[in-house]
Amino acid sequence: MEHLDIQHQLEQLIEIGISLSSEMDTAKLLEKILAGAIQITHADGGTLYRIYDNAIRMEIVHSTSLRIRRGGSSELPVNMPDIPLFLADGSPNMKNVVSCSIHNNSTINIVDAYNDQHFDFSGTKAFDQQNHYRSQSFLAVPMRNHENDIIGILQLINAIDPVSKQITRFDLISQRLTEALASQAAIVITKQRLIADLEEMFESLIRLIATAIDDKSPHTGGHCRRVPELTMMLAEAAHDTQEGYLKDFTMTDADRYELKIAGWLHDCGKITTPEYVIDKSTKLQTIFDRIELVETRFEVLKRDCEIAMLKQHVNALASGQAVNADVESVYKAQLAQLEADLAFIKQANIGAESMSEYDIQRISAFYNQTWQLNAETLPLLSENEIYNLSVARGTLTTEEREIINHHISATIAMLEKIRFPKHLKNVPEYAGGHHERMDGKGYPKGLRREDMSIQARTMAIADIFEALTAKDRPYKHGKKLSESLAILEKMKNNQHIDPDLYEAFIKQKVYKRYAEKVFRRLSN
Structure with missing residues (x-):
């Protein structure tokens, strides 16, 4: 026994x-x-x-x-x-x-x-x-x-x-x-x-990278922290959806952890992006905003107009003739035109959502206007300045946009070099797909909706909505919630973002909970 x-x-x-x-x-x-x-x-x-x-x-x-x-x-x-x-x-x-x-x-x-x-x-x-x-x-x-x-x-x-x-x-x-x-x-x-210590150290390193990217520019501070937060909120909304396309989408705690890590790393490639591109708040900005040089040229033109007007007054007085009243009128008209042209250039320099073809042609015409510097005749706007001011959307030229866009290729390349454990094997795919579109017109791989996981599509919406509402971008003010939602709806209709995830985003008021959380944090 x-x-x-x-x-x-x-x-x-x-x-x-x-x-x-x-x-x-x-x-x-x-x-x-x-x-x-x-x-x-x-x-x-x-x-x-x-x-x-x-x-x-x-x-x-x-x-x-x-x-x-x-x-x-x-x-x-x-x-x-x-x-x-x-x-x-x-x-x-x-x-x-x-x-x-x-x-x-x-x-x-x-x-x-x-x-x-x-x-x-x-x-x-x-x-x-x-x-x-x-x-x-x-x-x-x-x-x-x-x-x-x-x-x-x-x-x-x-x-x-x-x-x-x-x-x-x-x-x-x-x-x-x-x-x-x-x-x-x-x-x-x-x-x-x-294992817990290693995971904590791993997450600390990831947060360190994300913080370094945010701190690299005062204009992107918080982006790498807010995107994973919004991504998880939308993913939970998809998880809770009991009908339609998303009804079979579920996440375990391990799935959530994997997506959270991907969210923190989604922009790690920006560590390779030059600050002068990230921080470009106006079209003419390089080391400094060259609009100041343009303003100086206009001041010279105003001075020249005034000198020309005064010379005509002096010549008339010297010859004993009466001063022509039209001289003053012409001078005032010239000043008004210069003020209007400078205001137009300043407005173009800001970088709006879109610039009309007429405005672009008007910018190009300034190359034919001249000003004098040390007896040398120069174009009022140089070819490079015209090229920058003619950017149709935002502040970045085609070359600078390619530099910015390269960050996602750099992100994918960096993440693919990491030997992720089995439970994190999807991190590169989740993080690398947030600039793809449902119609295949995104970058860097031109993936279509069926080529992407729901998690990657979720992150794409989070990245866009955060960018629309963010108040710390160099080239724009944060949009109102209503404006951001209207733009997001257009992007859904244009097959830019996933329509089913968009519906979950709207129906479950993810945007509202996110806004309340972010605004509450900012107010504290």
Whole structure:
């Protein structure tokens, strides 16, 4: 019978070990460890402690007979004071069983706590008196990881004889099995902690890259943080959609994590984009805004007009003739025309949503107007200035737009060089598709809707809507919510963005929740 019981305990240990290796939730893992130890030793209860700096903290407390389950995934906190590893004078605390077990790096097996003179069981006795309980046998086992560091203690109370149901001591077999479980559990906990630490470090590096890109230009600050936030909000809306095209789209926690990482990395290629392109707030901006040079030329032209007018006055007076009244009128008309031309150029320099063909031709005509500098006749606007001012949309020339657009190719190239683990294998595809269009007219690959995942299409909408509403762009003011939604609807109708995701965006008021969250954050 004893042989069969040992075999059963070994089988239980194996099953518990298999269960521990597949558990990713820390609270559930700790509960499985304690419950497993109680099960294989036939203990009435037990406590799992973990070490935090110089303190030993109760994480989980279970008692079968008292029906106590505290800590772990239960809603009831342990609410017990930490046990100090060291006393006030700096000496090791050898009065408590668990701290002594840690300091001696050994298992402590106590037959009867009430007859033990080595440890302070006053707290235990007070607990017993309050709960009408009798704590008798104790087994405290250090949890040592692969580096032989003690990360916690398994303490079991009151071994129960399976036959007589009476409290007995923890026999050697139970002790060794618990030590084996504690060792295995420590390795699993450490592995889980290492994975969590690596993930935290990985996310910190990703946030560092995103922050560096945002900080690279004051005009893009927050973009790399807001896009993943909006992406996740829209993805959740798609996940919650119960009808139509999106009804079968679901996300696990792992899927959400993968998409979040992709969101943080979606513009990592911008780290290669020159600041002078990112920060170009007007069409004539280079190191500085060249509109100042244009203003100077117009001031010279105004001066020349005034000089010409005054010369005519002087010549008339010198010859004894009356001053022609038309001279003053012509001068005022010339000034008015110069003011109007300069205002037009200034307006063109700002970079509106669109510039008409007529306005572009008007800009080109300024090349034929001249001004004088050190007796040299020069065009009022140079070829390069006309080229920049003739940009139909925004502030970037074709070449500068290609530089900006290259960031997505750089993003894809950078991400494809990273050896992502299996659960993050889709990050390059999600992050690299946010400038593609549903009709295949996007970039860099010209993908169509069916070539892209729903996640990538989600990020595309998030990137566009963030850009429309952002108030920190160098070339425009943030648009009102109504304006942004109207533009987004046009983009849906023009097959620029996914129509089903657009419907989820509107029906579930993702735009409203995003706006409220961002505006609330900005107001704080």
